[in-house]
Amino acid sequence: MKVRKNEVLESLIRLGKQIYNQLSLEDFPYVEMPSRSTRNIRYDKELRQYVLGDKYIRRTARNIRHIRPFTQLIWLADIVHQLIEMGKTSTLRDIYYMSQAYEVDFSDQAESDDIITDLESIISYAREDFNVFPEERSAIYGNLTIEYTVPKYEGKRLNLTVHPDGVMIGPALTSADFIDTDAEIVLCIEKGAMFTRLLEEEVHKKFNAILIHTAGQAPRATRHLIHRLNEELNLPVYIFCDADPWGMHIAQVIISGSANAAHLKELTTPDAKWAGVWASDIIRFKLPSEKLSELDLKRLKELEKDPRYAEEIWQKEIRVFNKIQKKAEQEAFSRYGLTKIVDDYLPRRLEEMKSY
C-alpha cells in the first residue's frame, strides 16, 4: 500500500510542477483530462465495465469559465498532497468545508465533489487513494484477518468477527492487507435487517462466507474491497438484493461499475454474480409482492437498453418483471418463517449458481 501512496504523491507533484512551469514561462496554465461526458463513455465488453473513450478536454486558466474550477483543482491537489504527507484522511464533506478557508468559491458540496472526480481522472487514482472518503459506511463480517497499513495502526491485526454487528468499511480497512481467511465465498447483502438476520443464523459459518452489508448502493470503498477480495483471495462473490429494478442495479454496479466512475479501475468485480432475488423467484417461491410503480417501469425500460444488461440472465429477468409487473423485498421470505431464507433459498441458489 505504501508504494501506491508514493505513486499518488508523485502524480500530484507532477501536476503541480506542470502548472508551475507553465506559469513560469508566462503561459496560461492548463490541464488535460479525459472527457466524462456521456458521449465519451463506452462499455468495454472485455473489461466488463464502463470506460472512458479517447476524447480529452483541456481546462485552461485563460478561459474565464475555466479559471475558477482550475483554481479549485490545483487547490485540491495541493491539499490532498498535504493530507497524504501527514497521513491524514478526509471526507468529501470535509474537503468542501476546508475549501472555505482558501476562498476558492465552491458554491456547494456537489461542486467540490465534481472537482474531486476531475482530479481522479487527471492523475488516474481514485479519491480513496488520496485519502478522501465518502461519508456513508457499510459493514463487513467474517473470518478474515487483516493487517492495518494506516499510521499508528501499522502492523496491527484484526479478525473481522471481532464485532457482533460487523466492522465498518472505512479507509483503514480498505487499505489493509489481507493476512488469513478460511472463507470460501463473499455474500453481499443490500439491506441491514437481512444482514443482521443472516449473522444471527450464523450464515458465515454455515456457508463459510464473508458477509458484506452494502447499505443500498455500495460505496466505492466497499466496491474496491469486494474487488480486492475477489482479485487477491480468489473468492467468488454473490450479491443479494431486493427483487426490483433498483436492487438489480445495485448488483450491476458492483459487477460492472457505474458511469460516474468510468475513469477508474479496480472498483468493479466482473466475476461477481447476481444471486437474487430474481423476478422469477417471486413466482417460484410464491413471494408476497407489490405492483411495480410507474417509476419502476421507467427504470426497467432504461436498464433494458443498457449494454451492461446485455447478458441473457439480465434480459430474462427484465422480461419476467415486465410480464408479472410485480416486485418483492428480500424480507418477503419471512412469510414462510424466519429461517426459510437460510435453510432453503440460500443453499439452493448457491448450488444453482455453480452451474452459471
Added chain:
Amino acid sequence: MSREVFYEISPADFFYRNRDIAGFSNPARAVYSAVRELIENSLDASEVYGFPPDIFVRVTAEDEKSSEGTETYTIRVEDNGSGVPARYIPSAFGQVFYGSKYKLRQSRGTFGLGGTMAILYGQITTNSPVKVISSTGDRAIHEYELMIDIQRNRPIVLKHKSYKNEDSWHGTIIEVKIEGDYPRAMPKILEYLKQTAIVAPYANLTFVDPKGRLYRFERITEEMPKPPTETKPHPYGSDVETIKRIISTTECRDMLSFMITHFHKIGRITAERFLEFANISKKKKPRSLTNDDIVRLVKAMKEFKGFRAPSASCLSPLGENLLRVGIQKELNPEFISVKQRNPSVYSGYPFIVEVAIAYGGGVPRTGGIVLYRFANRIPLLYDEASDVSWKVVHTMINWKHYNVDPQDPRIAVFTHICSTKIPYRSVGKEFIADIPEIEREILGGLRDAARELSAYLTRRKAIEMEKRRIDIFERFLPKIAKFSTELAKEKKVPDVKPLLKKVVKYGTEEIQVYEG
C-alpha cells in the same frame, strides 16, 4: 328678504380673502411661499440686469426657543440686483398689482404679486411693517418701513431714511415678519433651494435657518442665460380684454396700422390678408370697433392660418450647458443627457422645452424615477402626479425600450418649460396642464435623452462585465500560482502580472475613467 349689500373690494383685500390661491393656505406653506416669492423676486432683479445673483436668506424665530407649532419669524432676503428707484419703493412693496412685470416676456412671476402677497400675509398675521432697503447703485441707499392699506390698496410709509452709498452698492434687502411653522416648512424650503441651485448654477444662494444652520449653494459659473426681450402679443393668443386694452391706448387711426403696430410679427401683407379674412375694413378706426366687432376680430384671429409663429426671442431658456452644469453641481450623477427643443407655440404663446436625464451618482434614491419639474426656472414642488411631465414620464415613455427599469432608483428626469405664459392648471401654480403641444415636446426631448442614456447604460454594462472578468483573473491567477508553487515544492512564486496584462480586452484607461 334681506337686502344684499354690494361693495367694491380692492385687489389687496381680494387677495387677503383668497390667500389660499397664492400659496398661503397654512402656516407651513406660508413660510415656504414667502421665502420662495422673495427669492424669486431677487433672482429676477439680478438676472434681468445681467448680474450673477448673490442672494442671502435668513429666517429667525422671534422666540429663540423655537418650540413646535406656529410662531413669528423674520424673513430677511438680500440681493445684489438692480435695486428699486426710491420713488417706486412704496408702491412696489406696498401695493398689489404694481411692478415691472406687466410686459410680455418670460419671468418667474407675472405680476409681482407673490412678493407683495408675502408682505401682505406678514402684515395680517403679525401687524408689523415690512422693512425695505434698496439702492440702484447711485449715491443714496433708501430705507423704508411700509404697511399696506388693505382696503384702499395703497402703501403707508411709516419711516423713510436715506444713507450715503459709498461703495456704489446696488440691490435690495427686504425684511418681513410673518407667522408660520418653519419646522414643517423646512424640508420643502431646502428642496426648493437645492432645485433652484440646479437651474441657477450662476447664483450664490446662502440660507441661515432659525437654528443658525447654514446652507450654501455656490455659484459654479458666471455664464447666465440670455435675458429675454419684450414682445408684442401674438394675435393667436389675444383675447377680447387684451384688444380692448390696446384700443384704449392706441394712437393708430386705421385697422391696418393697428394690426401692424400692436401685434407680433405682422407686416403689411399679412395684415391686409387677415383683415380681408376677418371682413373688417382696413380703413376702419380702431376706436370705432363695437363689442361685436371685437369678438369677431378675436374669433378671426384664432381661425386665420396666415400668421407667422411667434418668435422665441422673448424666452430665456437655460440652455443645455447651464442645465448640465446645474445638475452636475447639485447631484453629481455619473451620466447626464440634456436636450433643448426648438421653440414651439401653443395658443399663440411661444414656449421652449428643455429636458435632461441623469443617472447614478448623487441622484436621490426614492425607489423609482425622480422627477424635477421647472417652469420659467422655478422649481415646482407640489402636486407632481397632476403635471404634464409626470404623465409623459409615467404613461407615455416605455422605459424598457431604452433598457431602463422604471423602478431603477438611480434615474432623475428634469423638465423645464419656459414660456410667456405657463399653462398652470390651477392658480396655485404648481402643476402644468397637459397641453398637447407641450406634451409632444417633452416626449420628444425625453426620448432623445433616453436614447443617449440607453447607449450609456449599454457601454457601462460592457465595462462592468469586463471589470468583473478581470477581477476574476486577478482573484484566481495568484491563487493558482501559490498552490502550484506549494505542490511543486518550489520556493519562488511565479509572477502572474504578465498574464493579467494579456486578459485585458478594452483599454484599462476606460475602466479607470469609469471608476474615477
